Amino acid sequence: MNHCARTLQTLLPTLHPTKNSVVARINRNATPLLLSSRGIRLQSQNRAFASMAVADIISIADRLDIDQHASMKPTPLCASVLDRSIQPEEAAHFIKSEFPIRCAERIRMIECLPYQDEDELLEVHKRHIQSFLTMRRIASNDLEYNEKEFISVVSEILSYDEDTILLMMKGLHQLSKERPDEMNAQYVNSFLDAFLLNRLGTEVMLKQYLAYVGIRGNVFERSCNIMAVTRDTAQAVQRLCVRKTGVRPKITLEAASVLKDDKEGVPIFSCIPGAISFVLQEILKNSCHATAMSEGATDYNEIAKRPISVIISADEKHVKIRVSDRAGGIPFEVGKNVWSYLYTTANTNVQDATELAGFGVGLPLSRLYTQYMGGSMNLVSLPGYGTQAYVFLPRDTISQCEVVPDLDHEWHVQEPIGEFIL
Ligand SMILES: Nc1ncnc2c1ncn2[C@@H]1O[C@H](COP(=O)(O)OP(=O)(O)OP(=O)(O)O)[C@@H](O)[C@H]1O
Ligand SMILES: [Mg+2]
Incomplete structure (x- = not known):
């Protein structure tokens, strides 16, 4: 029963x-x-x-x-x-x-x-x-x-x-x-x-x-241009950051692929662009927020020295995105707490959290979204220097099926695809 x-x-x-x-x-x-x-x-x-x-x-x-x-x-x-x-x-x-x-x-x-x-x-x-x-x-x-x-x-x-x-x-x-x-x-x-x-x-x-029924675009896209998705997301986060903090961190974008068919290194692959945009938005919000809160952030020259870099890389089977910032990193003792929905260091209480930061849901929810897409997400912190976030996605999404949690049946998120941490 x-x-x-x-x-x-x-x-x-x-x-x-x-x-x-x-x-x-x-x-x-x-x-x-x-x-x-x-x-x-x-x-x-x-x-x-x-x-x-x-x-x-x-x-x-x-x-x-x-x-x-x-x-x-x-x-x-x-x-x-x-x-x-x-x-x-x-x-x-x-x-x-x-x-x-x-x-x-x-x-x-x-x-x-x-x-x-x-x-x-x-x-x-x-x-x-x-x-x-x-x-x-x-x-x-x-x-x-x-x-x-x-x-x-x-x-x-x-x-x-x-x-x-x-x-x-x-x-x-x-x-x-x-x-x-x-x-x-x-x-x-x-x-x-x-x-x-x-x-x-x-x-x-x-x-x-x-x-x-033609009211909105497809949720799932067969030929998604990940560079276009990333650029739009980065610009939206920059605008949000300026509005909330007055600081506009610089974001650089690069793409590289081992496949010659990927023009200018940009992989075109099947995916859910809305979900990828959500994940990148949360990672970039964190990087922008940390950069804007770091020492000397009000000085334009200081901010220019700490660009946030996004690199998209691809081979035949995978797409990996790295977002790295130079905003001081996350202390080692915080450890896996960053993946908790209840963990945040944003200077707000949950009642008046802002769109930029404040609930503690950004990272755990992003990781859930990558898992939904059959991928994975990791963070590497270099305390005193900065943070690197890695998003790993399968390139052949057509063969993926979702996992729907249900209390009557055991459910498993897919085993994370190889993370290739050397
Ligand atoms: N790039 C980063 N640099 C420094 N600290 C970070 C970075 N990314 C995450 N953190 C730390 O991890 C905490 C949790 O991040 P998370 O995105 O889950 O929540 P949040 O940003 O506090 O709130 P929300 O994303 O729900 O608005 C942040 O409060 C911050 O302390
Ligand atoms: Mg966040």
Whole structure:
């Protein structure tokens, strides 16, 4: 029996009929989960939680529907499918059955947190339930495919989800402060890795539908010019840095490839440009922020001596991007903490974090994105000198399939492709 089916059994006696609906108090005695990045274990700790339960007013039928979908196995998307020109109706048909499974899974993940009593987490939970019910209604009412209506549902769901990460981070930072033993970094990191990887796959699926109906560009591109993506991203980050700090760090770009066909060394390969841009943006934001905060940064000549360098290199099978700065590096004792969603040295508290720095999500989320693309990410710090970030991507992305975390099944991010650290 799956976890939420078990939760449901414990919940049924607590259902309270009200005038028009039924109040389902969920997760009163939920079983906490131990999530690990390489798989998920259920840990039974028969104890009642003192925390306020996530409470929602939904009908019993909807509650059962969510739990039933949460127990179903998601179907991973493969790049070879995204690459095909698919009729919007076919894509909509897939989304109508697949979205509820993934969304219900994320609802369950929130409900399985040992504590949810933060407004932000309750808000994310509520929005997920809303999205689930919206999609289920259109799936059951709309036997004929109504493109206009479906586009508006997909757009609405994407907009509900826009600030999910921000809300989750505010809620989880607060919970980890209040309950440091249970909501410790390891627990929060494993939870977010699973939750956000599931969310990323859903986002790709919905955005690709909007591409099929011509509302936006393809999420997956067969011939992506990585230099153009990097240049646009670097310019956007520079503008952000000037706006936030008044300092404009210099960013240099170079490309080199062993393949003669890669003109001027720039590899053209299949990838998800939006995801690569996100990763580079987070790395460059960190480098720009650290450069702008370093000593003498207000002096133009000093900044000119510390350019941020981006090198794209490629062979037949891989693309590797190195971003290096001369902004003083990260102290050795920080170690793997940089990969924690709860670690940041930005001079802000989480309530007023800026777009440039402040939540601690940039690096762990970027690493998750590279893993989603079948790649990997590493950092090398030279304390007192600077930091180098390495992003490693497979060049043949067409053969890649995503991993969709699901509490009922072991899930594994792909083994990182060879990192070639000599
Ligand atoms: N290039 C760098 N130079 C110096 N320190 C860095 C660099 N990159 C990361 N760090 C350190 O690692 C921490 C975590 O980085 P991360 O990008 O995950 O979060 P953040 O930048 O603090 O906030 P966010 O990215 O969510 O806005 C930073 O706060 C900083 O202390
Ligand atoms: Mg950052």
